[in-house]
Amino acid sequence: MSSSDAPPPTKPKQINLLRGWPSPHLLPADLLSAACQRVLADPVESVPILQYAPDPGYQPLRERLAQWLGQHYGVEPDANRICITGGASQNLACILQSFTDPHYTRAVWMVAPCYHLSFGMFEDAGFAGRLRAAPEDDEGLDVEELERRLAAWESAEKLGSHQEPKPFKNPGPYRKLYRHIIYVVPTCSNPSGKTLSVQRRESLVKLARKYDALVVCDDVYEFLQWPLEGPTTAQRPPEMRLPRLCDIDMSLGRAEIDPQGFGHTVSNGSFSKIAGPGVRTGWAEGTPAFALGLSKTASSMSGGAPSQLCAAMLADLLRTGELANFIDTKTRPALQRRHRIMMNAVKQYLAPLGVVSQESSIQGQSIYGGYFVWLTLTQGPSGLLVSDAALREENIVLGRGNMFAVRGDEEGAKFDNAIRLCFSWEPEEALIDGVRRLGLLLQRMQANVGYYEKLVAGVTDSDRPVSSWV
Template identity: 60%
Template sequence: MSTQSPPKLINLVRGWPAPSLLASELLSSAAQRVLSDPAIFVPALQYGPDPGYQPLREALAQWLGRHYGVKPDPERICISGGASQNLACILQSFTDPAYTRAVWMIAPCYHLACDIFKDSGFEGRLKAFPEDEEGVDLEALDESIRKLEAEQGEAQDAAYKDPGKFRKHYRHVIYVVPTCANPSGKTMSLARRSSLVKLARKYDALVVCDDVYDCLQWPVGGDLTPPSEWPPEMKLPRLCDIDLAMGQAKDDPRGFGYAVSNGSFSKLVGPGIRTGWVEGSPAFAYGVAQTGSTKSGGSPSELCAAMVAQLISSGELENYLEKIVRPALQKRHMLMMDAIYKHLTPLAVEVRESGLLGAKVYGGYFVWLTLKDGISAKVVADKALREENLIVGSGDMFQVHGDEERLNFDSAIRLTYSWESEEDIVEGVRRLGDVIRKVKETPRDSQQPARGERDDDGLKNFK
């Protein structure tokens, strides 16, 4: 019997920032400044205003205004407890399961968002629609919504909830990650962004955009430059800015708009600070601030919001992203891609080289692989864990819950380069190549995945 110990566990699923990318020193300094000044720490340690810590709203408006080239307006911003909590608040305030007909999710999707929608009453009404090379297949989405509307008729269902004068209920919700999408890495083109906003206006839909990777981009094969020198394709307008530029729609007399940006500091500073923001129209931002859980104590994360406000207003956060975070992610991505070309592409594995069609730009945390020759990604993922102590994300993880049959991703694998060390990123891809080679050499009828369940990190309990 062999006594050889298993190889070191390598996790290429976990979408966390590596410990070296956590802004601990910046936060320590900011905390000292905040907690040493009563003018700052007294309001920061008390119940806060519903829309959030005002200095952070103002600092964010200035920073995002510079980045996206829009007029800074703190009234468009509501501070949240992070992107996930913010999504839950949006659903509580602006949807009603008796009135809102469906949630449309681009597929492959950010899988952990599915449970947030289910908790808001949309079990069985999550609908998948496909990506194309420009990031969203508008024809497929338009046809699917039109068909659902025709099947259900034009009658307005009675709502469970009264939205009141500061909120409304949308007929549909469309959920997308427009820039550096999780999991596919794609970036939606400008033309598709504009067309998606127009489609949302057509069907009274709210487009919720997870814009968490917009500041984490870099040129492929080129030198890093500061955001002020980024080419246009790295500073595409958010859908909420496009919606605002189109002007207030006739069917929207209270000016809520049809697209909102869901932002977070999780990937920029550290997930543990649980602080983010929503940006949309002033009416929409105020409506989110009227969510009951927010009004009962004010916006969450007041203390962390005060610390982050210090980092933004001082310029420290922008400098940290420019000097530390983006260069590290660019290098990790380059190492992973080099390893993929060496160990995987000779095995007929395809990889997307650019986030935006026709532009040498990438960003975010993820690389999306496509297996050829009919190989099952689930078989590969199971074998990788059993034999190589390697965790990878098989495509079935990223199917829309309840609508898995519409779009199947059993030929796809998602890899993450943000978490493991540089050496383990390369070693993990090498091990994956060994697994794929073995699977290709195994008779097809004997390629059966082990039975088990996957937790949030992609680990499995084999039975």
């Protein structure tokens, strides 16, 4: 390596392009503070708010969510379809407790690339070794390929055994056990940013009904979408109102294999990205039978629905319209601006080096959203080499592609030549500087790939940042 190609002698200031947190400027602390004072001011209201909550959650929040979501998606509001949760992650654990069995439920099918911190939640529920990749194509989750893999699994099971597995759990009258779980982020998927079309959504619901699967939809970016072209405004594009899978499922009526009406999809929503992760409040929406069954999770029945105080605060902000206004006028325009800043930097500093972005690979895409951009390295070093060198030489933390391969089924969908960058956390000027420094690094690496391959030898995943950044 020549002196001109050498890395900087000292590490510059760290830029974290892995951390999927909202910028501190997008936390509505003043709104939450005022709402807290309002809901606690009257003892008639504050006493039940500070007591144990009803199992399905704080009723005013259920009702106001039903109105807000119903208006947004154009469906009939029904609070009985909603169960208040402690956020999307906590609720995923509750869904697995209540509607799966590690002996009866065959497998968990996960969109790939996948949100990397979800693997442990499924493994904690007893599904280690049974996580399977459901790969994406240019339009998101490839439903036809998923069905081929599901059918192959079912055929192999029939050849291996003629006995139906006996579950360990007794679901009782309010719940059921599903044969398969399908985990997907239908809108602005993390990490790829892809959004499923209406046709794909309908096909996925029908597939779930055919194989007695429950589709768990991480619907956390639904309100964080914007046009790729045009001014940075509060305008909500009509394309962001694609029907949720739970609404498609409801519109089809009860499936023949589902006489109790639990349905085959659940929308796992959260206030983390729109009001702050610290509020630890979310919601699940499915059929009334599913919402009731979810509320029967024993931990909720013992302690009451989680996040009662924050649920009351958020219900107040929905009542006043302040939260919706904050999203429309501050959160979404800021994310749109940040995304545009990062993509302009990617085009300037990375595209000439053979880096392809997700947006540029889909013709006619006009809407984007979420927190992340997914980049493919078409020449030179792998994503693993780049992520290690970025941290070591440029003090840049980023997501390496294979971090998002489904654990235990990495061969089912590989992402060796991809990286994920987050545009929501760092200051705007750091987004530009981070991408610029990454471009300088790639220039050095493409000229000296062998040198960097030797450096990465012996480095294990335990030496790399993962668990503390989402």
